[in-house]
Amino acid sequence: MLAGVFHALNDLRVEEVPTPKIKTPNDVLIEVKACGLCGTDPGIIEGRRPTAVPPPFIIGHEYAGVVVDVGSKVESVKPEDHVVVRPTIPCQKCYYCRIGSPSLCRSYLDIGVDMGDGGFAEYSLIPENNAYKIPEYMKWKDAVLVEPLSIVLNGLRLAQMRTGDIVVVLGTGPIGLNWTAVAKRSGAGKVIISEPNDIRRSRADKIGADVCINPLKENPVEIVRDLTDGVGANIVVEAAGISATYEQAFEMTSYAGRIVFFALPPAEFKIQISPHDIVRNEKLIVGNWVNYFTFPAAITSIQNGILPSDILFTDELPLSELTKAMELHKQGKSAKILIKPSISA
Numbered sequence: 001m002l003a004g005v006f007h008a009l010n011d012l013r014v015e016e017v018p019t020p021k022i023k024t025p026n027d028v029l030i031e032v033k034a035c036g037l038c039g040t041d042p043g044i045i046e047g048r049r050p051t052a053v054p055p056p057f058i059i060g061h062e063y064a065g066v067v068v069d070v071g072s073k074v075e076s077v078k079p080e081d082h083v084v085v086r087p088t089i090p091c092q093k094c095y096y097c098r099i100g101s102p103s104l105c106r107s108y109l110d111i112g113v114d115m116g117d118g119g120f121a122e123y124s125l126i127p128e129n130n131a132y133k134i135p136e137y138m139k140w141k142d143a144v145l146v147e148p149l150s151i152v153l154n155g156l157r158l159a160q161m162r163t164g165d166i167v168v169v170l171g172t173g174p175i176g177l178n179w180t181a182v183a184k185r186s187g188a189g190k191v192i193i194s195e196p197n198d199i200r201r202s203r204a205d206k207i208g209a210d211v212c213i214n215p216l217k218e219n220p221v222e223i224v225r226d227l228t229d230g231v232g233a234n235i236v237v238e239a240a241g242i243s244a245t246y247e248q249a250f251e252m253t254s255y256a257g258r259i260v261f262f263a264l265p266p267a268e269f270k271i272q273i274s275p276h277d278i279v280r281n282e283k284l285i286v287g288n289w290v291n292y293f294t295f296p297a298a299i300t301s302i303q304n305g306i307l308p309s310d311i312l313f314t315d316e317l318p319l320s321e322l323t324k325a326m327e328l329h330k331q332g333k334s335a336k337i338l339i340k341p342s343i344s345a
């Protein structure tokens with residue numbers, strides 16, 4: 001079968017590899033129908049996201065497909081079922097796994113990120129635990145959004161979003177667009193976004209942002225203050241990961257507001273914060289990481305059309321053009337890219 005194999009730093013190859021077969025009683029073999037390209041994917045190839053298992057292995061972690069074969073002990077899915085894949089495999093033994101926070105597991109592995117057999121392939125072998133059944137009528141384009149949506153829904157819960165809240169999203173790459181759409185459709189009073197890239201800013205406008213700021217031409221902090229009678233936003237989502245947007249986030253958040261840190265800069269990156277501002281104004285900083293307990297809610301929300309996939313995806317490419325897709329993503333010429341193993345170049 002054809003697969004996108006991470007061989008070494010800056011070495012991604014789309015090549016023929018053996019098609020996986022059921023190996024253990026708990027395996028599920030799926031025919032991949034679609035896999036979303038995520039910012040993490042170029043991060044792996046370029047070394048910003050260290051992997052637990054050394055390459056080579058097949059990457060891709062936002063995917064869905066049809067079950068074609070199952071191991072003897074598999075009970076929850078059967079051949080022909082449509083499923084989305086939850087990439088996280090926690091150890092189940094560490095402190096965090098034992099207190100019900102497996103996403104904070106000290107040694108979890110992500111399928112297609114930390115190890116193979118990811119979704120940029122015609123077939124993928126996964127543990128039964130990682131397969132979630134979806135209705136047959138769900139479009140593949142929608143299904144692959146379940147994984148990133150599950151993370152955003154976790155952030156929404158952590159940020160305690162309430163109906164009518166003013167939400168600002170700084171940076172509308174794929175996840176910022178996701179946040180924009182979800183905040184709007186979850187009852188935000190107003191969603192304001194700031195994004196320098198024209199393509200991404202216009203997608204944010206289409207997906208439901210009430211106000212779109214170009215930070216290269218306007219001052220986002222002043223605009224947010226003007227639009228809120230000087231109060232500031234209830235929730236500010238930092239999804240760009242640069243010093244300027246972290247500073248803006250603190251400056252434009254209202255008293256008792258919540259600042260969501262979504263972008264994941266390198267561990268050595270530091271910002272300056274004012275404890276005075278946080279204490280005196282009761283600002284809450286929330287780190288937004290994966291949490292698979294929101295997977296079922298993400299599936300039902302997708303069924304209810306929370307994410308307009310036609311707006312979110314700017315490009316659809318065959319698996320053979322995966323390296324081209326990575327380039328498009330890097331150059332900022334796309335919002336989100338869908339890879340389909342079944343279509344040809």
Ligand SMILES: [Zn+2]
Pocket residue numbers: 038039040061062148
């Ligand atoms: Zn991702």
Ligand SMILES: [Zn+2]
Pocket residue numbers: 090091092093094095096097102104105106107108
């Ligand atoms: Zn663990």
